[in-house]
Amino acid sequence: MTATIPGLDSAPTTHAKLLTFVRESAELTQPDRIEWVDGSPQEWTRITDLLVANGTFRRLNEQKKPNSFWCASDPADVARVEDRTFICSADPKDAGPTNNWMDPADMKAILTERFRGSMTGRTMYVLPYCMGPLDADEPMLGVEITDSPYVVASMHIMSRCGTRALELFTDERTFVPGLHSVGAPLQPGEQDVPWPCNETKYIVQFPEERAIWSYGSGYGGNALLGKKCHSLRIASVQARDDGWMAEHMLIAKLISPENKKYYIAAAFPSSCGKTNLAMLEPALPGWRLETVGDDIAWIRIGPDGRFYAVNPENGFFGVAPGTDYHTNPNAMRTIDKGNSIFTNVALTDDGDIWWEGMGAEPPAHLTSWKQQDWTPESEEKAAHPNSRYCTPIEQCPTRAAEYDDPQGVPLDAIFFGGRRKDTIPLITEARDWQHGVFMGATLSSETTAAATGQVGVVRRDPMAMLPFIGYNAGDYLAHWIEMGKGADAGKLPKIFYVNWFRRDEDGKFLWPGFGENIRVLKWALERMDGTAAAVDTPIGRVPAPGALDIDGLDVTADDLAKALAVHPQEWRGEIAQIEEWFDKLGDRLPSSLHDELEALKQRLA
Numbered sequence: 001m002t003a004t005i006p007g008l009d010s011a012p013t014t015h016a017k018l019l020t021f022v023r024e025s026a027e028l029t030q031p032d033r034i035e036w037v038d039g040s041p042q043e044w045t046r047i048t049d050l051l052v053a054n055g056t057f058r059r060l061n062e063q064k065k066p067n068s069f070w071c072a073s074d075p076a077d078v079a080r081v082e083d084r085t086f087i088c089s090a091d092p093k094d095a096g097p098t099n100n101w102m103d104p105a106d107m108k109a110i111l112t113e114r115f116r117g118s119m120t121g122r123t124m125y126v127l128p129y130c131m132g133p134l135d136a137d138e139p140m141l142g143v144e145i146t147d148s149p150y151v152v153a154s155m156h157i158m159s160r161c162g163t164r165a166l167e168l169f170t171d172e173r174t175f176v177p178g179l180h181s182v183g184a185p186l187q188p189g190e191q192d193v194p195w196p197c198n199e200t201k202y203i204v205q206f207p208e209e210r211a212i213w214s215y216g217s218g219y220g221g222n223a224l225l226g227k228k229c230h231s232l233r234i235a236s237v238q239a240r241d242d243g244w245m246a247e248h249m250l251i252a253k254l255i256s257p258e259n260k261k262y263y264i265a266a267a268f269p270s271s272c273g274k275t276n277l278a279m280l281e282p283a284l285p286g287w288r289l290e291t292v293g294d295d296i297a298w299i300r301i302g303p304d305g306r307f308y309a310v311n312p313e314n315g316f317f318g319v320a321p322g323t324d325y326h327t328n329p330n331a332m333r334t335i336d337k338g339n340s341i342f343t344n345v346a347l348t349d350d351g352d353i354w355w356e357g358m359g360a361e362p363p364a365h366l367t368s369w370k371q372q373d374w375t376p377e378s379e380e381k382a383a384h385p386n387s388r389y390c391t392p393i394e395q396c397p398t399r400a401a402e403y404d405d406p407q408g409v410p411l412d413a414i415f416f417g418g419r420r421k422d423t424i425p426l427i428t429e430a431r432d433w434q435h436g437v438f439m440g441a442t443l444s445s446e447t448t449a450a451a452t453g454q455v456g457v458v459r460r461d462p463m464a465m466l467p468f469i470g471y472n473a474g475d476y477l478a479h480w481i482e483m484g485k486g487a488d489a490g491k492l493p494k495i496f497y498v499n500w501f502r503r504d505e506d507g508k509f510l511w512p513g514f515g516e517n518i519r520v521l522k523w524a525l526e527r528m529d530g531t532a533a534a535v536d537t538p539i540g541r542v543p544a545p546g547a548l549d550i551d552g553l554d555v556t557a558d559d560l561a562k563a564l565a566v567h568p569q570e571w572r573g574e575i576a577q578i579e580e581w582f583d584k585l586g587d588r589l590p591s592s593l594h595d596e597l598e599a600l601k602q603r604l605a
């Protein structure tokens with residue numbers, strides 16, 4: 001029966017495991033036809049034309065956004081679904097206290113029934129991809145099987161996919177298999193909808209098998225399997241086993257007016273400023289920044305004992321609202337070159353895109369992300385708060401040449417950060433690696449629209465990896481401690497903790513943020529060079545009065561003091577939350593982090 005599925009017997013590869021994966025997936029999901037994704041520009045045109053014909057995409061004005069598309073999702077499929085995301089390890093202890101778990105056999109049984117016939121009436125696309133540079137010694141391969149042409153178009157941008165990846169599939173190399181279906185089979189004669197999906201969603205990682213099954217959602221983080229599912233959840237498990245790290249971090253190169261070069265990585269939770277910092281246009285004269293990556297860093301210890309970071313992705317899947325020529329001009333320049341997909345933003349009457357935070361005045365009329373008429377009087381937002389642009393890294397004017405270097409870039413500093421309206425100072429320097437790991441382990445942030453659920457609730461988000469650690473979070477933190485021992489102490493990146501989001505009594509941000517954040521980075525780099533002054537506080541070192549360069553900045557001394565303040569009473573509340581968090585993490589949390597907590601309590605007492 002399956003032999004009748006067109007495309008099954010015309011595979012452009014002889015890789016046995018891949019052929020088996022495709023055949024078994026086709027037998028289970030029963031697509032009408034199979035297509036192998038080649039990643040070519042012709043294919044992009046064909047797929048985007050198809051999406052336009054299906055009503056999923058609207059082509060944007062060629063003068064404004066060439067070769068670009070507007071897309072509105074189902075209103076119930078707009079973000080990652082953390083409560084539907086599972087780590088199915090053999091032993092529940094290996095998924096740990098922060099992940100949803102189900103026995104792998106039980107989950108396979110459920111998913112098998114879900115996927116049975118789920119691609120009926122649809123095309124099954126086989127999309128081979130490589131995360132990270134193609135010329136790596138060990139290219140990191142994956143295959144996403146999907147029934148979503150939206151996913152195919154998006155993966156064209158976000159990953160190195162198609163023929164150039166498939167060429168790397170030699171017999172001795174393995175790959176991460178990812179099976180994705182929107183879960184909306186079409187019966188003969190049934191009319192498709194612009195955004196097919198299923199009310200029931202499963203985003204499932206099998207860490208021992210290194211496999212991904214994703215069902216029911218077409219949204220980015222749930223459906224572009226090379227991104228969070230592979231490059232963070234599965235890769236974090238591989239990294240633990242093989243002595244490296246898969247982290248939710250941007251990577252950037254900073255060049256001082258004296259032409260000194262620094263590489264930094266920064267872990268902030270979803271919708272907390274990674275993409276903005278990764279493309280920052282420095283407000284201080286003479287400073288330059290180049291972009292290596294905006295979301296994920298794979299970090300390995302190099303032969304010289306330093307930490308080297310690689311960006312596994314090939315594009316940006318960025319938060320649209322708040323992005324404009326004042327906040328993130330380099331993102332605007334990137335998308336203005338076109339070749340991009342915009343999901344759940346608003347559409348202007350002249351075929352361009354708009355979102356809250358773009359320009360001073362909204363246009364008089366828009367089509368909202370819900371495809372309704374919108375005017376400035378409308379009560380609902382024109383763009384969804386988690387609306388996204390998907391755009392090639394190649395177009396970014398600040399892209400660093402090193403982004404495609406398989407060796408990666410040697411990190412001088414790692415920044416942790418979250419979105420907190422109080423308690424957390426603008427910047428704090430860790431005393432040493434262990435203290436820095438403690439800062440990361442206790443990182444907290446207000447929840448955002450990047451995941452479904454309540455927004456604005458403070459939660460612990462270790463290294464901004466809470467939704468992405470593919471194993472036990474206690475083991476993950478122990479791995480961080482171990483990595484610090486694996487490198488030469490003098491060569492370890494220095495760790496800092498930042499918070500751009502502290503507010504005054506009226507709810508106003510105390511710090512202007514965006515391009516001005518270079519001032520905070522500059523202090524950190526000067527600390528490493530031994531040229532900036534700091535004061536010790538119970539929680540770490542903060543800039544000494546006058547040490548932060550605020551030359552020409554419109555910020556009052558009072559606001560700056562508030563942004564930097566360490567209030568013991570706020571920290572006593574914090575300690576209670578950290579204790580609760582450490583209790584939750586349980587007995588796999590390394591004792592050195594308990595020691596750090598005790599020492600912090602002593603210093604605050």
Ligand SMILES: Nc1nc2c(ncn2[C@@H]2O[C@H](COP(=O)(O)OP(=O)(O)OP(=O)(O)O)[C@@H](O)[C@H]2O)c(=O)[nH]1
Nearest residue numbers: 270271272273274275276319321322450500513514
């Ligand atoms: N006030 C303030 N807002 C910021 C700053 N940096 C970023 N933002 C806003 O925070 C939101 C999220 O920023 P992004 O840079 O897209 O966050 P991200 O970490 O890349 O998010 P994900 O792609 O979901 O992982 C946007 O609306 C930004 O405008 C800052 O320095 N200050």
Ligand SMILES: O=C([O-])CC(=O)C(=O)O
Nearest residue numbers: 080220221222228270450
């Ligand atoms: O994964 C996504 O859908 C978008 C993203 O970058 C995040 O949520 O961190």
Ligand SMILES: [Mn+2]
Nearest residue numbers: 274275318319
């Ligand atoms: Mn981002």
